[in-house]
Amino acid sequence: MIGLIVLGAFVSLIIVAYLVVMERDLASSVILFMAFGLGSTILYFVFSAPDVALTEAVIGAGISGVVFLVSLLQTQTKESR
């Protein structure tokens, strides 16, 4: 069971990381990055590290997204080709 969870979490994390890097729209990229933080939270919990999971849940899925989004609102929102 735990092997399946780890495998699935890694596959989805790699897909989401690829999408974050390749996405042209920077706002979608930030939202995908917050999803990446949520996925790594699950992984930390499976690795029996609840302390790290608690930190990553607040920072990866909350505050880092706000920091990115707010600085994005003050600059340009599209990546030029």
Place this chain on the structure above:
Amino acid sequence: MSIKKNIELQTIISGLLVSFMTITLLSVLLGLDYTDKNLGSSLIDINEDLTRSANVVTSVVTYFRGLDTLGEVTILFLSIFGIGLGIENSPHMKNILSYDNTLLKLGAKVLFPLIVLFGFYIIIHGHLSPGGGFQGGVIVASGFLLMLLAYGEAFHLNHKIITVFESLSGAGFVLIGILGVILGDIFLSNMLPLGVVGQLFSSGIMPIIYIFVGLKVAAEITVLVEYFLRTEDVG
């Protein structure tokens, strides 16, 4: 023609180099085995006698690596200081993400004390359950973030109180360490009575250090979020 040939040669060489380094690194990493008896298992062995805390991660952060935690809190302070220098900020700046919504304001008002209470619960019970100063401080800061998003300019942070909290908690950490030198034998030594495993008042100086760390992290992340949100000129 010669330039194009050059670039192709460079690409091939760097590609070969990268794949060689990848294969070498992966073979080294896959051959490693961390599951023998190591530093962590010996720390778990001596944890109950030395600290009487139920959470070994907390013991490592606040006692076995206490000096490193002091350095990390200093890095946190320095980077927030750099942001304060870098972003222009004045009381006349408007919150750029605010919009008027009565339902959101009401919900935020109900949720804010609960979030802050939960954060302080996580901070204070750091030596008994998962959690501690870093996690709880960030949770408290996320409560302030909710209020800043919901209320906009109507929610004012008192910067004097935040500064007092931050500097007092930083100074308190160092003071606990120096008291350890005077009353005990080394910097950050455990000079208070240890108590019983699993009780709130136990494990010596560790809850006190985590309360200081939690206050400092909460103040700093709150100021960080406010710097980032309040950057648009009102007029």
Place this chain on the structure above:
Amino acid sequence: MLDSLNQTAFLHNVITIGSFIILSIGLIGALSKKNLFKIFLSLSIAEAGLFIYFIGSHFEVGKVAPILGAGVEKFSESMVDPVPQAMILTTIVIAIAILALAMAFVVNYYKLSGHIEIDKMDELGEQR
């Protein structure tokens, strides 16, 4: 078949290769993208891959978190290594502060120059 998935050695291989791929995706993004914003996003991804490797390499199937609680009455050999957890715990909080510092510099650079593309940077007198 499913039993072999739950072995610690197999999981360590999965963790090593998976976090290596995440780290590589982040580094490739940081090296190939032209937008400052995207560069720092990619660096955060690379950082997260490193964190997952640190925590995962010390994980073993059947070991519990190093915390006393319900069902765990005493400290024993069947607890995972607490040292990498404590290191990564502080590193995550430091990483968000450093990231915010970088974002502050990016915003200030945009206000001064009007773009955040590293191709258009010529403040030091580069020839384009």
